[in-house]
Amino acid sequence: MKQVKFAIIGTSVITKYFLEVASSVPEFTLTAVYSRDLQKAKDFGASYGATVFYDSLEALAADQEIDAVYIASPNSCHAAQTIQLMKAGKHVLCEKPIASNAAEVKEMQKVAKENGVVLLEAMRSVHDPAFLEIKEHLKKLGTLRYASLQFCQYSSKYDAFKAGADCNIFNPIYSAGALMDIGIYCIEAMLALFGEPLLVTGMGTFLRGGIDGAGAILAKYEEMIVELTYSKITGSQLPSQIQGEKGVMYISKIAEPNEVRIVYNDGAEEVIDLPVCKNNMVYELETFIKAVKGQKDADEFAQLSRGAIRITDEVRRQIGLTFPADQKIGENAYED
Template identity: 45%
Template sequence: MIRFGVIGTNWITDRFLTSAKEIADFQFAAVYSRTEEKAKEFAGKYDVNSTYTDLEEFAHSDGFDAVYIASPTAFHAEHAIACMKGGKHVIVEKPFASNAGEVEKMIETAKSNNVTLMEAMKTTHVPNFNKVKENLEKIGPVRRYIANFCQYSSRYDKYKEGIVLNAFKPELSNGSLMDIGVYCLYPMVALFGAPEKVQASAYMLDSGVDGQGSVIAQYSEFNGIAMFSKITNSVLPSEIQGEKGSIVIGKFSDMVDVKIVYHDGNEENISVEQKENTMYYEALSFIETIKNGKLENKVNTWERSIETMKVLDKARAEIGLVFPADK
């Protein structure tokens, strides 16, 4: 049994817990929040009694073994490092941290404290992502990767009323690229490695973060295009184009509705059945990594996290998106 504490009391933590409770080796044991009221309110929903408002006390508690971190991105590194120094295994929501320098510090802390550290990028763990990898050869040499993820944020309505919530605050290392774009870029790095060149453009909001944008990643024989937004929706699928056909993907973050469309017009459905809450697969993989005594997950490797963060760093430099954490 792996006993979990959580940092972050928002909807994404609810989704993680809902998925993880299906795993026999999972037990929810503790909540950390900056305020006692929020900690107790969240814990009460799950009949959990252990709550903390002091990070060091939480990190060094003997009441749990691992921590799921879903605090704002600007705090990911601080929270992860504190918990790992307390001997806890850590899974951190995407994006892993504010920049590559923070990711490197997190990895060094995992090594020096002999604990598991993993980025919670769910997309690369779902069964249909494996189907994409397995079927790349069928479409011939890849010539273009197009990942499209545009999701209108309800918080943007408040923004237009003059109320800037966390999703649009640079001091929390947020914005469209970090929150949404990472879903497009991490699988690209997982499939094809680090690109040779990165170009980016964005529509910048007055708060200092990007509302929407795009990234072009240049490889030796093809290019990758990522389109992302928190201020518009999109109904377009994503696709990986090859010389013999294309792999077309419906909802990219969950790899839903995956098929091959060949040049002759024939289609091949390569989707397999998946759990509706796809966070289940990352939670299961993290627990298995701990139980196998490994510090690094075999799918969401440290190298992939660093390379993805370097792409994000380069894209931010292109669009002039600077976080306080960069200083």
């Protein structure tokens, strides 16, 4: 069994979740950790078995022992870091959203193809077998007419932000905010389940500094309407739902669907049997490793990433949400 030797960029909570589950994947080996602060890289990585530590991306890119890199840096860093590493022959599993805008995604996917490496967005939900069960059971609902997909989760950083603190997740400099952080889950689920909409209309609730704390998107399809609701400044326990002419499907959490049931028009109820998983980040890693080994084609997920970022671009245009990264569009920002 060939091991895939990984480096990681990012030492946040999401990286901890990733590494906790990565240890259960036999082909995964953590070799290196990068941080701008070398001591932070050592302190973080040693407890997970890393043996090499970097505070230089150039040095990491030049390390021939590294096969792949998991990137969980701020969103605004994703494109430049991914491109630099792919040009050095590294496969990249990049946290969602894969980039700040569609221009960056186009360049990233171009570089991946030119260098013969795998680029995969770490969108855990669409790799989850439970999500595949949702898709398989949709036909039981008859003609689909309406869906409401939501992800509303009060941010652990919001109280500090309200008290005046600077928080990356509420800062447009880092291409952050509610749409990019959790609205993206709703968007990619919609695309994976129903395909590209005919048009989208977006709305946003803005906070200090010109960042969105919550929002909603209405998407029009030929025969149905999809409503996406997302928030980092409020919470909700309501399930997502998909309504058809024969019944309605209720989904516990769109990012990690662990409870799904259908209630038919006659009142009969069907509970969908789902695989049990404590951390569904494992599935994105399994997909990535299979793609690296040539056992799986990741093109369908690349299409999802392109479609989703086009929608975030359009919604941001409509609501007036801009990022410094948008100023690079049209520039030769990624030349050596």
